[in-house]
Amino acid sequence: MVAVSREPSHAQFDRPAPTDRVRARDGIELVVECRGGADAPPVVFAHGFGQTRHAWSDTASSLAATGWRCITADARGHGDSGWRDDGNYDFGQFIDDLVMITRWSTASPAPAKPVLVGASMGGLLGIMAQARHDAFRALILVDITPRWENAGVERIIAFMRAHPDGFASLDDAADAIARYLPHRGRRKSPESLRQLLVPLDNGCLRWHWDPRLLERVADGSEREQAALLEAARAIRVPTLLISGARSDVVSAATIAEFLDCVPHARHVRVAQATHMVAGDRNDAFAAAVHDFIEPLRSRAGAQE
Secondary structure (H helix, E strand, O other), X not given: OOOEEEOOOOOOOOOOOOEEEEEOOOXXXXXXXXXXXXXXXEEEEEOOOOOOXXXXXXXXXXXXXXXXXXXXXXXXXXXXXXXXXXXOOOHHHHHHHHHHHHHXXXXXXXXXXXXXXXXXXXXXXXXXXXXXXXXXXXXXXXXXXXXXXXXXXXXXXXXXXXXXXXXXXXXXXHHHHHHHXXXXXXXXXXXXXXXXXXEOOOOOEEEOEOOOHHHHOHHHHHHHHHHHHHHHHOOOOOEEEEXXXXXXXXXXXXXXXXXXXXXXXXXXXXXXXXXXXXXXXXXXXXXXXXXXXXXXXXXXXXXX
């Protein structure tokens, strides 16, 4: 069963989205936000490792304004969702959570299976959830393929490991991001980072995810590659891969391998974007998503 507690909704898409709590099978509470009409065709967003649901706020708001029901969630161990007391995370738990959120999103009056938009880890979860559970009517994978470039992933993990004691201030966190993403012309304001950090007892701030995830999930991700390739070959639904032209996580070789596994898939490369496609070029990213899903709207009622 899925346990849900609903907070009051908001009429305008530029206000904070209504928040729900969905209980996973092991009791972990997952925080979910919904934008758009309850009877609109659903889109489920799955964020990357170390991110939160807020990574999707701009895209979800823009799609909701065009008539889609957009569901964003914090994965377990991330953001406002629960952490495991024993720190024992594994890839299968995240897949099960995504399937549960997907089933919750299609409860009445939602008319169809959702489209998945999954970035990095979220895309990998979507591939497995589709192969095991036929969970989605379409897949949009954001800068991720079943096999990836280790150097790019190692750079991300190095950044995530770099501040084990947290930051002395929001300004220090903003400086760290600016050094990590020097291609972005505008430095993040300290206030914009507040939702991504939580205070420690000593007054420092740390990222809003469980640091034990680095050992339990990130370090073991390569073992999943064979299963991910097999799962990709089973994809039959409409599929779009959106990659960043400057990404160091996917490459011409990994993209070609994926398109060989899923020959009906489309590929859009976003200029001037790195692995963080939605954050780097949200305008181009949202446009690519919109162009792909709009033709699906008329078939929304055709799913069982």
